[in-house]
Amino acid sequence: MDSKPSVSPDLRPAYLPEREHQRVKILVAGPMGVGKTTAIRTLSQIPTLHTEEVMTDAAVGTDDVSLAGLRDKTTTTVGIDFGRLTLPGDRIVLYLHGTPGQRRFLPLWEGIAFGALGALVLADTRRLDESFEVMDLIEERGLPYAVAVNIFPDSPDYDLEILRSKLDLHPDTPLVTCDAREMNSSLNALIELTAHSISSVGVGVGAS
DSSP: OOOOOOOOGGGOOSSOOSSOOEEEEEEEEOSTTSSHHHHHHHHOSSOOEEEEEEOOGGGTTTSOTTSTTTTTOOEEEEEEEEEEEEOTTSSEEEEEEEOOSSGGGHHHHHHHHTTOSEEEEEEOGGGGGGHHHHHHHHHHTTOOEEEEEEOOTTOOOOOHHHHHHHHTOOTTSOEEEEOTTOHHHHHHHHHHHHHHHHHHHOSOOOBO
C-alpha cells in the first residue's frame, strides 16, 4: 500500500465500529525474545492479555538465552498474547494473537493458528537463522505472511534486499523494518500484512 496512515495512540478508540466491518484474526509470530509481546501491547486498543512466566532453571538446555538479545530475558510467553486493533477507516478489525516462539509449544501454536488470515513474522538481524523454523510452520499451514525486522539498538543494519536474500523470501512476501515499541511503525507492518493476506486469499473476509 502506498499511503501510510499516521495514528496517535491517544486517539485510538477502544470500541468496535458500529458500521459494518470485517473481523480478521492475525498471528504475530517469531522466535523467542523478538518483540511479539511488545508489538501487541503497542498496537492494541484494549488492555492486552499476556501469559508470560518467569524463566527458571528448567529452561536450561532447552532455551538458549546466551544468544544476542536474550541474555537479559527473564520471562517468556507460554500461552498467548492477545490484543485488538481497528484499522483506520473502521472497516477492518484485527484480532492479534501472539504465539510462543519455541517449537515445544507446537500443539498450542496450531490451535492459535486455526482460522487466521495471515501472520506477521518478527525477525531480529542478530539471529536471523531462528526465523526459519517459524516461517516453515506458517508455510506448512498455507498462511500468507509478512516479515517485519524489529530494530534493536545493537542490531546489524542490512539493506532490505540483502535481508530478503538471507531470509530466502518469496519475491511477493512483504518485508519491512519496524520498531515494535512505536505505534506507527508497527501499524505500517500490519497494514502490509493485511493487504497481502487479503490479496493472497482472493476473497473478502467475513463481516460482522
